[in-house]
Amino acid sequence: MESTDRDLRRWADERGEKLDEQGTRILLELMRDELGLPGPGELTPERLRSLLLEVFPEAVVAAADDVPTVLAALRGVVAYLRDSGAVTAPDAAALEMEIDRAAPEFTEIVGDFDAAEQQAAAEVVAGLMRADGVAMDDREAVESWVREFDSLPEAERFARTEEYLREVEERVVPPVRIAPEAELAAAARASRLTAAVVALAEWTGERELTEHETLTDGDAAEARRVLGLKAPDDGGDGELERLWWAAAAAEAIDVEGGRAAPGAALAGLRSADDAALLAAWLPLFDAVAVPEHDYEDGLDAGELVQNALTGVLIHLYEQDEPTPPDELVAAMIDHIGEQYVVEEEGAAMSRLLADAFRRELDVLAEWGIVEPAGDAGGRALTPLAVWAVRELLVADGFLAPVVGDLADATAAELVAGLVWHRPDTADEEIGGWLDGRDASAAAAELLDVMRTGGPGARSLAASVLHRIGAEAAPVVRAAAGHPLAAPYAAMWLSAAGDPEGRELTRGEYLWVFVDTVAGMMEAADPAEAVEAALADVPADADMAAMVDELWRIEHPDLVEVLEALGDHHPDRTVAKTARTAAYKARSA
Structure with a gap:
C-alpha cells in the first residue's frame, strides 16, 4: 500500500489534480486491513460497496459534511487504477457506477453515525465534567472546564477520556423495578427509622449539648427512655448515638455551636407531600447506610459491620433472587477483611462479626430497609431501599437502569440499553417499547439500527424485530437489499411465513x-x-x-x-x- 500511495500522489501531480492524501490513505488502509486486499487492483464492485456501507462507517469517525470528500477520494483511487492499468476500463466503469449507487445510502449511514457520535461525545464530556465536580447548571464553570480541557495536549485528552470510559463500564449495576412514588412514601412514613428520628428531634427541641455536640449523659438516658431504646451497658448497640448522628447529618436536628434545635428536614419527614417526604428521607437513609466509622479509632464488631453496610446493600441490590444470611455474612467478612485484618483476631472475631451482622439485619428490617424473602429464609431489599440505594448510586456516578425507562427511547437507545439487562427484564423492556409503537414504524427503526450499528447492535435489533408481527412485512422486504440487514430480513420473512421468505444461503x-x-x-x-x-x-x-x-x-x-x-x-x-x-x- 505504501508504493500505491506514492504512485497515486505522483499520478495526481502529473495531472495537476488535487489529492486528499489523508482520505486516500485511510481508504487504502481499510482495503488492506479490513477487506484483506493485497492491493487496490483487487477491488470489485461488491467489495467497494462493503467498504462504503460496512467497513468505513464502523472504522472511521466522520461527519456528514465529510461524505463528498470521501467519495471524491474514492473516485480518485478508481481513476488512478484505470489510468495505471491496475483494472480495465470496463471494471473501472463498474466501480464508478457502484460509487454512484452506494452514495445515497453511504450519505445516510454516515449522517446517522455522525448524529450518534455527537450525542455520545456530548454525554462523555458531560460525564467528565461531573466527575470533576462541575455543576452542569453553572454556565461559567462549564465554559471554564471546556477551555481548560481543550488546552490539554491531545494525548492527555485521549487518556483522560479512556480512563473515564473504563470507570463508567465498571460503574454499572443491573436494572431494577422502582415502586410508584406513593408506595415509597407510604413505606417511608411507616419506617421505624422515620418515627425514631422524628421523635428524637421533637423530644430534643432546643437544648445545650456537650463539647462534642452530643446529648449530656442525663439527656441521653431520658431520650432512650422516651424512645424505648436500651443503653449500651444494658445490651444496647448504641442505637441512640447512631440515630443522633444520622438525624444531624440529614438536618432533622440542627447541631451547631453547642446547641441543638429542630432542623430544616424535620418538616419534610412530617410532610403529607410524598416528594417532600422522600427528599428528606433519602439523606437519613444515606447517613445510616454509610456511617463511615474511622478504622484508626479502633472499631468494635458492630462498627465494623456498619462500615461494611454499603457493600452489603449494593450486593442485595444487584441480586435477582433473595440472598441467604450466611452468604451475606461471608461476603461481609470478606469485605471487612479488605480494610481490617480480621485473620489476626481469629475465629472469635469472625463469630463476633457474624453475630453483629445478624443484629444489624434485624435493625434494618425494623427500619424497613431489608425484608425476609424466598423459601430459604433469604433477605432482599424492600422497594423503599431499592429506590434509595439507586438514588445514592446515581448520585455517585453509577449507571443504574430502571425497568421501563426505555419505553419512549429510540430503537438505537433501546438496543444500547438492553446490553445491561437480564433476560427477564429485557423481555419486559422490549414489550413496553413495542406496546407504544406502530409495528411498521418499529421495524423501520430497528432495521435502521441494523444498517448503521455494529454486530452487537444488529444482533439485538434482530431479536427485537422477531417480536413484531407479520404486519411489518413490507418494511422488512424493503430492507432485503442492504448487505448488513439482508440475512436478518430473510430470516424474519421466513419465520413470518412471508412469500419472500427463504432459507439463508450457505454464505x-x-x-x-x-x-x-x-x-x-x-x-x-x-x-x-x-x-x-x-x-x-x-x-x-x-x-x-x-x-x-x-x-x-x-x-x-x-x-x-x-x-x-x-x-x-x-x-x-x-x-x-x-x-x-x-x-x-x-x-x-
Missing part, C-alpha cells in the same frame, strides 16, 4: 455466525463469546468444516472471530482449523 449463514460472535465479543471476552456462540450451534453441525469455510466470508471482524475460535474452541481440531482459516483470511 449468509456463515456471515451471520461471524456477525453473532463479533457482537458477543463486544460485550464479553473472547473465551466467553465463543462459549456463548457455540451453545446455539446445532449439536450435529460439522464445526471443523464450517470453520474451514469461514475465511472466504467478507466481514470486517472475520479475522478477530477466527482468532477467538482458534484460541478458545474446546475441540483441538476445530481450533487448529480456525487458526489456519485466520491465516488464510489475513493473506487472502
Whole structure:
C-alpha cells in the first residue's frame, strides 16, 4: 500500500489534480486491513460497496459534511487504477457506477453515525465534567472546564477520556423495578427509622449539648427512655448515638455551636407531600447506610459491620433472587477483611462479626430497609431501599437502569440499553417499547439500527424485530437489499411465513455466525463469546468444516472471530482449523 500511495500522489501531480492524501490513505488502509486486499487492483464492485456501507462507517469517525470528500477520494483511487492499468476500463466503469449507487445510502449511514457520535461525545464530556465536580447548571464553570480541557495536549485528552470510559463500564449495576412514588412514601412514613428520628428531634427541641455536640449523659438516658431504646451497658448497640448522628447529618436536628434545635428536614419527614417526604428521607437513609466509622479509632464488631453496610446493600441490590444470611455474612467478612485484618483476631472475631451482622439485619428490617424473602429464609431489599440505594448510586456516578425507562427511547437507545439487562427484564423492556409503537414504524427503526450499528447492535435489533408481527412485512422486504440487514430480513420473512421468505444461503449463514460472535465479543471476552456462540450451534453441525469455510466470508471482524475460535474452541481440531482459516483470511 505504501508504493500505491506514492504512485497515486505522483499520478495526481502529473495531472495537476488535487489529492486528499489523508482520505486516500485511510481508504487504502481499510482495503488492506479490513477487506484483506493485497492491493487496490483487487477491488470489485461488491467489495467497494462493503467498504462504503460496512467497513468505513464502523472504522472511521466522520461527519456528514465529510461524505463528498470521501467519495471524491474514492473516485480518485478508481481513476488512478484505470489510468495505471491496475483494472480495465470496463471494471473501472463498474466501480464508478457502484460509487454512484452506494452514495445515497453511504450519505445516510454516515449522517446517522455522525448524529450518534455527537450525542455520545456530548454525554462523555458531560460525564467528565461531573466527575470533576462541575455543576452542569453553572454556565461559567462549564465554559471554564471546556477551555481548560481543550488546552490539554491531545494525548492527555485521549487518556483522560479512556480512563473515564473504563470507570463508567465498571460503574454499572443491573436494572431494577422502582415502586410508584406513593408506595415509597407510604413505606417511608411507616419506617421505624422515620418515627425514631422524628421523635428524637421533637423530644430534643432546643437544648445545650456537650463539647462534642452530643446529648449530656442525663439527656441521653431520658431520650432512650422516651424512645424505648436500651443503653449500651444494658445490651444496647448504641442505637441512640447512631440515630443522633444520622438525624444531624440529614438536618432533622440542627447541631451547631453547642446547641441543638429542630432542623430544616424535620418538616419534610412530617410532610403529607410524598416528594417532600422522600427528599428528606433519602439523606437519613444515606447517613445510616454509610456511617463511615474511622478504622484508626479502633472499631468494635458492630462498627465494623456498619462500615461494611454499603457493600452489603449494593450486593442485595444487584441480586435477582433473595440472598441467604450466611452468604451475606461471608461476603461481609470478606469485605471487612479488605480494610481490617480480621485473620489476626481469629475465629472469635469472625463469630463476633457474624453475630453483629445478624443484629444489624434485624435493625434494618425494623427500619424497613431489608425484608425476609424466598423459601430459604433469604433477605432482599424492600422497594423503599431499592429506590434509595439507586438514588445514592446515581448520585455517585453509577449507571443504574430502571425497568421501563426505555419505553419512549429510540430503537438505537433501546438496543444500547438492553446490553445491561437480564433476560427477564429485557423481555419486559422490549414489550413496553413495542406496546407504544406502530409495528411498521418499529421495524423501520430497528432495521435502521441494523444498517448503521455494529454486530452487537444488529444482533439485538434482530431479536427485537422477531417480536413484531407479520404486519411489518413490507418494511422488512424493503430492507432485503442492504448487505448488513439482508440475512436478518430473510430470516424474519421466513419465520413470518412471508412469500419472500427463504432459507439463508450457505454464505449468509456463515456471515451471520461471524456477525453473532463479533457482537458477543463486544460485550464479553473472547473465551466467553465463543462459549456463548457455540451453545446455539446445532449439536450435529460439522464445526471443523464450517470453520474451514469461514475465511472466504467478507466481514470486517472475520479475522478477530477466527482468532477467538482458534484460541478458545474446546475441540483441538476445530481450533487448529480456525487458526489456519485466520491465516488464510489475513493473506487472502
